[in-house]
Amino acid sequence: MKFKKTVSILLLLVIVVSMVALPTAVGAETTASPQEFLDMQMDKYCINGVAYVTKNGKVICQNAYGMANVEEGKEMTVDTLFPIGSNSKQFCATAILILRDQGKLSVDDTLSQYFPEYTIAANATIKDLLTMRSGVRNHLEGLDKGEYTLSVDATEEENQQVILDWLYGKRLVFKPNGGFQYSNANYFLLSLIVEKVSGQDYDDFIKENILEPLGMNNTGFYEELMNHPDLAEHTAPDFGLPIEPELKGLTQGSGDLVSNAEDMDKWMTSLREHRILSEESFAEMTTNYTSNGNYGYGVCTDGSGIVYHTGGIVSYLSMAVTFPEDKFNVFVVSNDYETGLSGVIEELSFELSMMFKDLKICGDVNIDMEVNVKDATMIQKATAELVELSEAETLCADVNGDTDVNIKDATAIQKYVAVVETNLPIGEYI
DSSP states (O other): OHHHHHHHHHHHHHHHHHTSOOOSOOSSOOOSOHHHHHHHHHHHHTOOEEEEEEETTEEEEEEEESEEETTTTEEOOTTOBEEOGGGGHHHHHHHHHHHHHTTSOOTTOBGGGTOTTOGGGTTOBHHHHHTTOSOOOOHHHHHHTTSSOOOTTSOHHHHHHHHHHHHHTSOOSSSTTSOOOOOHHHHHHHHHHHHHHHSSOHHHHHIIIIITTTTOTTOEEHHHHTTOTTBOOOOSOOOSSOOGGGSTTTTTTTSOEEEOHHHHHHHHHHHHTTSSSOHHHHHHHTSOOOTTSOBOSSSEEOSSSOEEEEEEETTEEEEEEEEGGGTEEEEEEEOOHHHHHHTHHHHHHHHHHHHHTTOOOTTOOOTTOOOOHHHHHHHHHHHHHHOOOOGGGGGGGOOOTTOOOOHHHHHHHHHHHHTSOOOOOOOOOO
């Protein structure tokens, strides 16, 4: 069980970090561009992994550093696949809300409706599970302590029944809605509720209702992608025991997905654009429901506009951060065991957020149609080459030898570009 304990330490780190509020400042200001800053930080922290940052749907910086597979000589790329651990929980929470919005369940439903044998937790609700306020014990800790065993040769259903039997016999940590404690079992149970209500396997429901509609073609479940050539190898010490993702059913709903940077950016963008969930359901998902934590439905949120979560499993650690109002996303992921334990994935994610979430880029127009002169100048240059203006608009395309512009003219160009599909360059960091 030594290997399991090392995994639990990593998972505990993830849980603790995910409860920490976003820092309000990074430190010394930088004049580096986003790409230069990211390159320096990846080198500084020696992060073996990928970082991917977007604003308004445009990539402002990205970096793939180190090796995805040392033995095979494969270097990291931004397309490399990684298990995302607990970042899977937000997909499970979304599945519950999809079914709720279809009128097939209520977040006020009690566990007695779905698990009549679970008498100890009969009064706990789906909302209690979503918000980590059910008092249900963490089944991963039970496995680590040897209180039950699973087999790689067992079916998913057989392993899940073993877990359920263990849960049924364990006292709650506190009465439902009587406190907050992070427990993977909450989302394990939620995934089973998805199956009971939808009549589908959990994996199929997630694919059909989330992954396929969003075009997340590089995202799937560990069991089907564990031998994919683009999957980064895990680097945790090998104690000759199966790793947790290989124990079928163990991480369902709580840590079962594999993805890459581009797909995770699609996911975070889809939430703010309400492509899967309504605006009302997303607001419900990102409300903080506890006074001694900052947890919503499968995500952390503290009321400052940030929505985030960490994910840790075996040697993989990921951090997904989005500021929906700022249309800003950060995804950082590593397969390095020591990096995961050091906490630098979270530190870098927050640094990138604080440095660049307010970055002005080409196409940005505020409510008063005000623009930044440097950004406007870049748009002016680009537009002069991209569009054919009428004679009356010629002055708007004029840029003198010093690239000086008139603010009113620049604003006219900015308005024009804002409603036209373009691939304009990113404005410089100011």
